[in-house]
Amino acid sequence: MVDPEQLRPPETRGHYSVANVPAAWYVACRSHELGEAPMTQTILGVPLVLYRDAGERAAALLDRCPHRNVRLSLGQVDPEGHLACGYHGWRFDGKGRCVDVPGMLSTDEAAARGRSVPAYAVREQDGFIWVWGQPDTDPRGEPVRIPFVEDPDYLVVHREYLFESTLHAALENALDVPHTAFVHKGDFRGQGERQSIEAVRRRIPDGIEVEYEGEKPLMGDHHDEEGRVIVQKHWDRFFMPSVAQVEYKTGDQRHLITTLPHTPISDFQTRAWLVSCWKVPGLDESGREGVEAYLDQILAQDVEVLREQTESLRRFGGEAYRSTELDLMGPAIWHMLKQSERGLDPNASDISRRIQLSV
Ligand code: FES
Ligand SMILES: [Fe+2]
The missing domain is CATH 2.102.10.10 (Rieske [2Fe-2S] iron-sulphur domain)
Incomplete structure (x- = not known):
């Protein structure tokens, strides 16, 4: 008989990025x-x-x-x-x-x-x-705020998704840029030529921010009155222990901010509550269904790839991840979760980093 343990690659050792952080x-x-x-x-x-x-x-x-x-x-x-x-x-x-x-x-x-x-x-x-997450205790601090959710200038869309994945994998996916050109090819990246941009990672209170500079606007070029291209700003943020946020801003005109509180149901099941706030000229209530369908299409692709990832982890009995400098969020998020699980300060380490990448 074949012992399935014998088939496990030695470096796997049954590790899964699952941290238990109930004080949140x-x-x-x-x-x-x-x-x-x-x-x-x-x-x-x-x-x-x-x-x-x-x-x-x-x-x-x-x-x-x-x-x-x-x-x-x-x-x-x-x-x-x-x-x-x-x-x-x-x-x-x-x-x-x-x-x-x-x-x-x-x-x-x-x-x-x-x-x-x-x-x-x-x-x-x-x-x-x-x-x-901890019973019979006084909470430390208050929940993360969801910006613009009550702002009448924004179209606010709520969606809910269930990932067959660890909390960590879901958070990394929400805040990962390189996968978008493949998993979401043609939907918001992966069209046309790649461009070289700069990413800056920094610590924010109880979280991590990555700012992208020089990115081509997702919704096409926008120009100011003199015909100059208005630069798009893009930030990805993580807030301990389970909130992801993606923000795009083009001048004062266009602003798109999506906040996703995640709820770990179990080690390999994670629910994401998506709140997407859009301020785009000409976009009003009549655009709601279109935005919902767009988000559902993108997120269905993420649900699928995360399900595949989890299945593969199970097949090999654990993770054997190799990261590069492009993995700006995943390892840094894992470090914060793990520190917190151990009762240590999740904000302790210096995570500042500036890299060039092509998207
Ligand atoms: S009151 Fe008897 S089980 Fe709840
Ligand atoms: Fe995605």
Whole structure:
């Protein structure tokens, strides 16, 4: 019999770029998705129940009743805003405290504390429900803001995608320029001659920014009143531990900024919530469907290549990556995630770099 272990290339050693960073804000769902009925969402492999209490405040608890471990998301929210388990009716408040055991007459405060459910801090911000990934702790800081999401001058498009990949692979893909000429050939790069441009990588608070200089505008050349070509600016950004952002700006006229909070559902499943804000002359509500279709087409290609990547990693039992200077984001993101997982400062190292590349 062939031992599959024997087939594994020696350098693979079962390594996957999976870091567990629970002390952070993750998107659980869109604000409008959370109504009266409890819903469930898994973050970092942990099933949570989300619901709104009497004051419409969003709450998140571990999706497991402490009594007989039935899913709390099968229960109901009562008029007082308590979540009642669907099996024996134990009721919980938004802090996870058990406030009622139906039929039980004795009261014992200490015992009641033992019946509580782990509770997760929640924020409702920029149209999303964000959950702090560690239960029963005070969050450090607030979720990353999503710029221009409420600006009336912008067409704001929301999409949602599920990647069969690690969080790290999904983030790298969102912020990687070289793949666009191949995976998205003809859709926004890979047409015409390559041009030489400069990329500058720098540290931003709790993140990484790469700025591209001299790139040909994605939507064709734009000229100022004197007929000079207006340069396009392009930044890719990463914010710890799971937000990607891509921004293009051409003069004051055109501005396109896409922010993607990612939610690691499990080691190899990652959800991306895409918020794309477009300010382009002549583009209004009537262009929404076109923008949505364009984004869906691009992202379907990324979903596919990430699925293929994960399948290949599984086939070989791990990663054996060889990076070059063109991989400006992936290794730097991995370093930050790993530092954070180890309880070290993710911002500690100097990542400044300037390279020439052709796109
Ligand atoms: S399992 Fe939830 S109340 Fe019994
Ligand atoms: Fe892509």
